Amino acid sequence: MLSLLRRLGARFGAAPLAIDDTLWQATIDACPLLSPLSPTDQRTLRDLTGRFLAHKRFAPVQGMQLDDSRCLVIAAMACLPVLHLGFDWLRGWREVIVYPGEFRVRREHHDDHTGVVTEGDDVLIGEAWERGPLILSWADIVQDLEDPHAGFNVILHEITHKLDMLDGATDGVPPMPPWVSRREWIETFQRAYEAHCAAVDQDEETVIDPYAAEGPDEFLACLAEAWFSAPDIVDREMPGVGQLLARFFGPPPS
Ligand SMILES: [Zn+2]
Structure with missing residues (x-):
């Protein structure tokens, strides 16, 4: 079977990728928040996920290994917040950068009282840039899948930022x-x-x-x-x- 990954990065406006039945069922089984969806909602989510895979570009970094099933998990979970809103709500950005775990970003911190600006590293598990990439830690995605009702979910958190930024x-x-x-x-x-x-x-x-x-x-x-x-x-x-x-x-x- 042609790997989804080899077809990722298709032109914007490309037709949704058709997701194989077995791969789709494996995605639902891997994501406990998706399995309670009604059959109608699962069909809608599958369509949105196919569009996500056709329109977004996955960029694994720092030795991250991405395969079809991992891309599908990320895409399906990223589409859950727009299940009833529609795919257009994910417009304006393309890249999904995936780190194996937490990642460091250099930030300037402004002290409101002293006016002093210092530089330091922030350790993040996810980040969303306005009109820029969605950045995720795979280790934290896995943790959310293993403990789905703990109140935390990095993909849903960052996609909500994306919606807020629209x-x-x-x-x-x-x-x-x-x-x-x-x-x-x-x-x-x-x-x-x-x-x-x-x-x-x-x-x-x-x-x-x-x-x-x-x-x-x-x-x-x-x-x-x-x-x-x-x-x-x-x-x-x-x-x-x-x-x-x-x-x-x-x-x-x-
Ligand atoms: Zn945040």
Whole structure:
């Protein structure tokens, strides 16, 4: 069988890749968050995944070994957030860079109080650039597959950043589909974000990842991954946010 990988990097606008039945079933079996999807949703996801494989270019780095099954897992999970929104929501970028594990990036840090700028390395498991690549650590993808309901999922986190960036502002407010009120989104998320930041500032133990207090963009990305992975926890902790995520993404696959 011709390797999918050899056909990746096809021109933009290329026809979706047809995914072999056996490979598709293996992908569903490998991704516990996908198996509860209805047969109709699985057909839609398979079509979206074929389009992802035709339109995006996979770039393994630092000795990362990518094969068809790994590319399929990444593509299928990346398409889950747009299952009900549509493939157009993944527009504006092409490259998927995959590291074997955590990776370092050089960053400038500005101290707001002293004005001093220092350089240092950040260790990341995923990153999303506006109109640039999606960058992922394979080791962390595997960890998410093995513990699918822990509230963490690096692919869903980074794809949510991509959706947030679509209107040019990475601010926790993605462009809204017609059935979600932007004003309700901003008010509900702002309230929940401030409450979360206050709890983190007071060193309270929070069910939602403390990292969500880093900014409204991280709050959205963390809440989205938590909602796909453990929707009942988000509904219990932040019901308004859970309801809005269900309207935005469609019902969670459980
Ligand atoms: Zn993030």
